[in-house]
Amino acid sequence: MPEPPVPGNCLTRVLVHTPAHSQMAGALSYWSEAPLPPGTLVRVPLGQRELLGVVWSIDSTSASDATLDPAKLRPVTTVLDAMPPLSAHWRDLIRFAASYYQRAAGEVALAALPPQLRDMSSVQLKRRLKKLATATAKRTQAVVKPATETDTAPTPEPDAATPAVVLTQEQHQAISQFHQQPGPFLLFGATGSGKTEVFMHCTAALLASRPEAQALVMVPEINLTPQLEARFKARFCPLYGTDAVVSMHSGMSPAQRLNSWLAAHSGAARVVLGTRMAVFASMPQLQLIVVDEEHDPSYKSSEGARYSARDLAIYRGHLEGAKVMLGSATPSLESWHHSRPAEEGGRYLRLEMPSRIGRGQLPLVRRVDMNHQPKSCIISAPLLAAITQRIARGEQSMVFLNRRGYAPVLQCSDCDWKSECPHCSAYRVFHKIDRTLRCHHCGLSERVPRACPACGNPDITPLGRGTERLEEHLAELLAGVQRPDGQPVRIVRIDADTTRLKGALESQLAQVHTGEVDVLVGTQMIAKGHDFRRITLVAAVNPDNALFSSDFRAPERLFSLLMQAAGRAGRDETVTNQSEMWLQTFLPKHPLYEALKKHDYPAFAASQLKERQQAAMPPFSFQALIRAEARSQEAAQGFLTLASQAASSQSDTATLLTQITLYPAVPMSMARIANIERAQMLVESPSRTALQRFLNAWQGVLHSTRAHPECKGVIRWAIDVDPHNI
Ligand code: ADP
Ligand code: ZN
Ligand code: ZN
Numbered sequence: 001m002p003e004p005p006v007p008g009n010c011l012t013r014v015l016v017h018t019p020a021h022s023q024m025a026g027a028l029s030y031w032s033e034a035p036l037p038p039g040t041l042v043r044v045p046l047g048q049r050e051l052l053g054v055v056w057s058i059d060s061t062s063a064s065d066a067t068l069d070p071a072k073l074r075p076v077t078t079v080l081d082a083m084p085p086l087s088a089h090w091r092d093l094i095r096f097a098a099s100y101y102q103r104a105a106g107e108v109a110l111a112a113l114p115p116q117l118r119d120m121s122s123v124q125l126k127r128r129l130k131k132l133a134t135a136t137a138k139r140t141q142a143v144v145k146p147a148t149e150t151d152t153a154p155t156p157e158p159d160a161a162t163p164a165v166v167l168t169q170e171q172h173q174a175i176s177q178f179h180q181q182p183g184p185f186l187l188f189g190a191t192g193s194g195k196t197e198v199f200m201h202c203t204a205a206l207l208a209s210r211p212e213a214q215a216l217v218m219v220p221e222i223n224l225t226p227q228l229e230a231r232f233k234a235r236f237c238p239l240y241g242t243d244a245v246v247s248m249h250s251g252m253s254p255a256q257r258l259n260s261w262l263a264a265h266s267g268a269a270r271v272v273l274g275t276r277m278a279v280f281a282s283m284p285q286l287q288l289i290v291v292d293e294e295h296d297p298s299y300k301s302s303e304g305a306r307y308s309a310r311d312l313a314i315y316r317g318h319l320e321g322a323k324v325m326l327g328s329a330t331p332s333l334e335s336w337h338h339s340r341p342a343e344e345g346g347r348y349l350r351l352e353m354p355s356r357i358g359r360g361q362l363p364l365v366r367r368v369d370m371n372h373q374p375k376s377c378i379i380s381a382p383l384l385a386a387i388t389q390r391i392a393r394g395e396q397s398m399v400f401l402n403r404r405g406y407a408p409v410l411q412c413s414d415c416d417w418k419s420e421c422p423h424c425s426a427y428r429v430f431h432k433i434d435r436t437l438r439c440h441h442c443g444l445s446e447r448v449p450r451a452c453p454a455c456g457n458p459d460i461t462p463l464g465r466g467t468e469r470l471e472e473h474l475a476e477l478l479a480g481v482q483r484p485d486g487q488p489v490r491i492v493r494i495d496a497d498t499t500r501l502k503g504a505l506e507s508q509l510a511q512v513h514t515g516e517v518d519v520l521v522g523t524q525m526i527a528k529g530h531d532f533r534r535i536t537l538v539a540a541v542n543p544d545n546a547l548f549s550s551d552f553r554a555p556e557r558l559f560s561l562l563m564q565a566a567g568r569a570g571r572d573e574t575v576t577n578q579s580e581m582w583l584q585t586f587l588p589k590h591p592l593y594e595a596l597k598k599h600d601y602p603a604f605a606a607s608q609l610k611e612r613q614q615a616a617m618p619p620f621s622f623q624a625l626i627r628a629e630a631r632s633q634e635a636a637q638g639f640l641t642l643a644s645q646a647a648s649s650q651s652d653t654a655t656l657l658t659q660i661t662l663y664p665a666v667p668m669s670m671a672r673i674a675n676i677e678r679a680q681m682l683v684e685s686p687s688r689t690a691l692q693r694f695l696n697a698w699q700g701v702l703h704s705t706r707a708h709p710e711c712k713g714v715i716r717w718a719i720d721v722d723p724h725n726i
Contacts, residue, residue, distance in 0.1 A: 012035075027056040028046070030076045050077055183325065185350075189329060221275060265281075336605045397536070397538070405429035410437065412455060417460070425670060591607055622686070626680065637666075640717075
């Protein structure tokens with residue numbers, strides 16, 4: 001028996017969500033009547049408030065403990081002991097993420113917990129846990145049926161180890177490698193090569209190997225991949241019960257999110273399907289992490305701790321001894337580089353599945369040289385003819401353009417007036433449907449003026465094209481064309497504007513699936529993930545922009561987007577006509593399009609990596625961005641410049657600077673949003689460790705620089721480690 005604790009005598013460290021850059025970055029001290037194991041959830045007072053917190057280990061290196069006056073400490077208010085503490089692995093993951101991404105551990109930890117937990121009393125939590133337990137017991141007794149099923153999901157068999165499909169040779173090979181090797185793995189498989197089937201197979205094997213084993217399956221945006229969710233549910237719910245597969249994403253209600261989280265934490269959930277936030281799910285028996293479409297930019301958080309869920313998945317797998325499998329048809333160049341042969345330094349094992357399942361062939365890529373088309377042509381004659389032909393055959397086409405709205409700018413034909421946003425360095429976009437000018441950055445929305453606000457000229461005209469205008473234009477071009485049943489052509493547009501209402505996306509997608517729609521127009525939203533069976537033509541109207549971008553990752557993103565889009569076509573083997581991907585371009589000979597034509601991701605990756613190596617860019621160097629926001633551009637840049645100068649004058653940072661390049665402060669490409677000026681500074685190093693050391697040491701310098709009287713105008717600053725958009 002342990003000694004009975006002396007009441008009021010236990011020093012307890014508790015992590016709470018303190019403001020990002022407050023000086024209270026570490027855990028705070030409280031006293032509790034009994035010793036509390038690290039990972040226990042508690043409620044503690046902070047000022048006038050009471051906050052949710054996580055008991056953290058006593059940090060022996062902290063000198064301040066000795067000087068703490070126990071009489072001044074406040075007691076822990078409530079111990080949420082109805083549930084087991086968060087594991088040491090979970091706490092290590094939080095600690096690592098906070099330190100790597102330069103944020104407070106309290107912020108990362110509390111953001112990783114379901115929001116509803118923040119306001120719950122011990123009694124409420126107990127009640128919720130009890131309710132969940134009885135519901136689960138009831139359901140596992142009842143006959144279990146898959147919650148949702150789609151026509152694409154294979155009929156589940158009672159034994160997951162022998163699913164309904166007969167694996168292809170390539171799938172077999174990948175799975176047996178997965179079993180034999182420790183990983184991490186990069187499953188490089190063409191769209192439609194059966195990657196999801198491999199994920200499910202590996203998941204099934206691990207779940208069957210141990211009765212408690214859990215698997216985490218991450219997807220970029222769950223709303224866009226409902227089919228994947230349906231397939232996992234269809235496969236695993238019949239085996240382990242409807243509660244065994246839970247989802248975790250921001251589209252869920254707070255109550256649903258808490259339930260999923262508790263199910264994962266208690267071990268009742270065997271499979272967690274989630275977006276990037278799920279990388280922090282508490283899963284005490286985690287055995288496998290799958291990251292589907294691992295190249296997708298949405299795995300990188302763009303606020304708070306700007307973490308990459310893909311990179312954390314690798315770290316977490318290592319920490320917990322769980323296998324990690326990344327999958328993509330167009331891997332990120334980082335993952336591709338990491339999966340080079342081990343002799344060359346590769347750390348991931350690449351598993352290749354180049355062939356599509358069945359007879360579904362990869363589409364033929366056709367380039368239209370827009371230099372030979374009439375000047376203001378939007379849809380070239382050969383593309384229009386091809387779409388018309390598909391309609392006549394009862395097949396579907398998908399046309400995409402990465403710009404929503406009707407026109408990106410309105411312009412006065414007399415004076416210089418353009419529809420600039422008064423608060424941002426951007427134009428307001430013309431939306432014809434409600435005749436508004438909307439700023440896509442600050443949200444400002446106004447009726448379109450009757451006449452030019454500058455000179456009164458009534459003739460103001462749209463400049464350029466968005467999806468709304470493209471849809472209108474296509475409707476005009478295809479007005480006389482008929483479907484095989486004699487009905488007029490049906491066009492539907494899917495973008496952020498048409499899908500704002502709940503359920504709108506689902507119903508629009510359903511229209512496409514049932515074949516009611518002949519032509520689908522949209523932004524990149526439609527190019528990802530969806531399994532559109534009857535689409536035989538995909539067209540990118542104006543993809544060239546990305547080739548001129550100042551962001552060195554733009555070509556990589558364009559290539560993967562176009563490959564993804566091409567992957568939408570020709571998935572149905574009953575449609576025997578060769579499917580096609582059309583590109584309208586002014587640079588038909590561009591190497592990116594050449595590689596795309598051959599569906600040759602490795603060639604594209606090799607040329608990109610060569611360029612990156614020559615320019616010493618990631619993955620051959622490591623970067624961080626410091627961003628500052630201020631009332632004036634001068635103040636934002638001034639702060640960064642001062643902090644940079646301070647770095648070379650202070651000894652702890654100055655010694656590290658030999659391996660660091662600090663670039664000059666510059667305005668961000670969107671320099672002003674909602675009247676706030678934004679500037680950034682790039683920090684680069686050939687060594688990840690050196691960069692980390694420098695950033696750790698520089699944090700303090702940035703804090704003190706911010707307090708400098710010259711930096712009064714600075715509103716906030718943040719560090720973005722491994723930034724995506726430069
Ligand atoms: P990916 O994830 O690589 O795009 P999927 O796993 O979605 O590919 O597979 C594409 C289609 O092929 C799906 O409809 C899937 O059910 C089917 N499929 C996968 N593996 C097999 C197989 N071994 N035999 C028959 N059909 C398969
Ligand atoms: Zn004017
Ligand atoms: Zn604006």
